[in-house]
Amino acid sequence: MDKILVRSGNALKGKIPISGAKNSALTLLPCALLTDEPLTLRNLPRLADIDGFQHLLNQFGISTMIAGSRPEDFGRVMTLSATRLTSTVAPYELVRKMRASILVLGPMLARAGEATVSLPGGCAIGNRPIDLHLKALEAIGAEIEMAAGYVKAVAPKGRLTGGTYTFPVVSVGATENVVMAAVLANGTSEIKNAAREPEIVDLCNLLVAMGASIEGIGTSDLIIHGKDRLHGATYRVMSDRIEAGSYACAAAITGGDVELVGAKMSEMDATVEALRAAGVIVDETADGIRVAANGKLQALTLETAPYPGFATDMQAQFMAMLCMADGASVLTETIFENRYMHVSELNRMGADVETKGRTAIVRGVEKLTGAPVMATDLRASMSLVIAGLVAEGETEVSRLYHLDRGYERLEEKLQLVGADIERVGAE
Numbered sequence: 422m423d424k425i426l427v428r429s430g431n432a433l434k435g436k437i438p439i440s441g442a443k444n445s446a447l448t449l450l451p452c453a454l455l456t457d458e459p460l461t462l463r464n465l466p467r468l469a470d471i472d473g474f475q476h477l478l479n480q481f482g483i484s485t486m487i488a489g490s491r492p493e494d495f496g497r498v499m500t501l502s503a504t505r506l507t508s509t510v511a512p513y514e515l516v517r518k519m520r521a522s523i524l525v526l527g528p529m530l531a532r533a534g535e536a537t538v539s540l541p542g543g544c545a546i547g548n549r550p551i552d553l554h555l556k557a558l559e560a561i562g563a564e565i566e567m568a569a570g571y572v573k574a575v576a577p578k579g580r581l582t583g584g585t586y587t588f589p590v591v592s593v594g595a596t597e598n599v600v601m602a603a604v605l606a607n608g609t610s611e612i613k614n615a616a617r618e619p620e621i622v623d624l625c626n627l628l629v630a631m632g633a634s635i636e637g638i639g640t641s642d643l644i645i646h647g648k649d650r651l652h653g654a655t656y657r658v659m660s661d662r663i664e665a666g667s668y669a670c671a672a673a674i675t676g677g678d679v680e681l682v683g684a685k686m687s688e689m690d691a692t693v694e695a696l697r698a699a700g701v702i703v704d705e706t707a708d709g710i711r712v713a714a715n716g717k718l719q720a721l722t723l724e725t726a727p728y729p730g731f732a733t734d735m736q737a738q739f740m741a742m743l744c745m746a747d748g749a750s751v752l753t754e755t756i757f758e759n760r761y762m763h764v765s766e767l768n769r770m771g772a773d774v775e776t777k778g779r780t781a782i783v784r785g786v787e788k789l790t791g792a793p794v795m796a797t798d799l800r801a802s803m804s805l806v807i808a809g810l811v812a813e814g815e816t817e818v819s820r821l822y823h824l825d826r827g828y829e830r831l832e833e834k835l836q837l838v839g840a841d842i843e844r845v846g847a848e
């Protein structure tokens with residue numbers, strides 16, 4: 422399997438193009454299920470997870486066509502047509518590999534009146550239940566049964582009714598599922614304590630472009646008036662705020678000065694605030710965001726929270742950056758119970774991180790040292806690359822399939838700003 426070799430050296434300088442958002446793309450793609458007309462998505466990132474989702478949609482009889490992009494370009498355009506569905510079953514082999522597959526449940530149920538989706542099972546960053554997805558769908562008229570590891574959801578009389586649901590805790594995935602189902606219900610739905618991540622705003626904006634009626638977009642109270650049918654649309658996926666934040670941490674740790682081209686400051690408030698509190702200069706530019714180091718990094722106290730709080734998807738990258746800060750930082754992970762798998766790897770590189778339950782104390786060190794490392798999830802892998810950019814000697818990051826799930830051509834983008842990084846095939 423391939424590895425990434427990263428050597429310490431240059432302060433990163435220059436421009437990094439930011440791709441379309443993975444987490445948005447994975448909820449926009451299943452919207453193709455909601456209409457028999459073509460849906461064209463632009464600015465889709467080239468990622469293993471997108472390929473996997475495309476494959477899953479093909480299983481239901483959705484045709485997909487990729488056009489208009491050359492191999493050397495970032496991003497691509499995909500046209501999806503669900504003229505007729507040939508299957509309403511998402512099998513275990515596909516769902517197991519990609520948790521986001523659960524996002525077909527709502528739109529499939531709304532379109533076909535039934536959907537059978539394998540339970541996704543656990544994952545490296547903790548137990549990730551789907552009970553809220555199911556409760557929210559039941560609240561808008563679904564009947565749900567579990568059998569042999571599958572969820573079977575049916576809309577009695579072929580159509581969801583709409584209804585009211587209040588989330589007991591904020592869930593991004595469950596909000597996405599119920600919104601995608603409610604847009605075709607035979608009535609109005611009110612979703613309270615909905616997640617309001619920018620990716621959910623992106624989803625709602627696409628649905629409106631397809632003819633849906635949604636009030637309260639961007640708030641935690643969504644009112645959705647169901648429509649008899651939706652139509653096709655052409656839509657550009659928002660830029661990836663987590664990718665942008667990751668490169669911001671990479672620039673800051675190296676003492677660099679980079680422009681994140683395409684990044685949107687208004688979607689990254691908590692990340693920008695945390696970077697500034699650490700002493701990093703962050704400015705909006707005509708094309709994106711400039712991130713520049715300004716002396717030694719300062720320690721921070723950070724707690725992950727649903728948007729607009731500090732994103733759990735940024736925790737590992739900030740931890741890597743704060744390993745080189747002046748003083749002790751305190752990070753608290755409130756979303757997932759097991760999202761510190763990068764800690765032991767960072768410590769092997771000379772970091773001083775101690776975890777106590779959901780809290781990690783990151784004591785700044787004078788230097789990190791390169792080592793062979795591997796990680797068990799996507800953002801954790803990125804934190805090791807960030808540490809590797811300043812660790813003395815060479816860091817060898819293996820299990821690249823995690824990085825390839827979420828960072829489009831990572832090593833190329835870092836090379837563009839002067840990093841000493843390469844991908845090599847394993848001997």
Ligand code: UD1
Pocket residue numbers: 444548549550551552553554555590591592593594595616618726727728732733734755756757
């Ligand atoms: C979560 C993150 C999202 C991140 C993604 C990938 C939040 C609120 N969500 O989204 O920012 O991009 O991981 O790392 O930060 N839960 C239940 N039952 C459910 C669904 C969720 O108990 O049916 C719990 C989860 O265990 C978790 C919390 O709710 O503690 C939030 O989970 P959720 O937002 O649904 O997870 P993702 O959609 O994967």
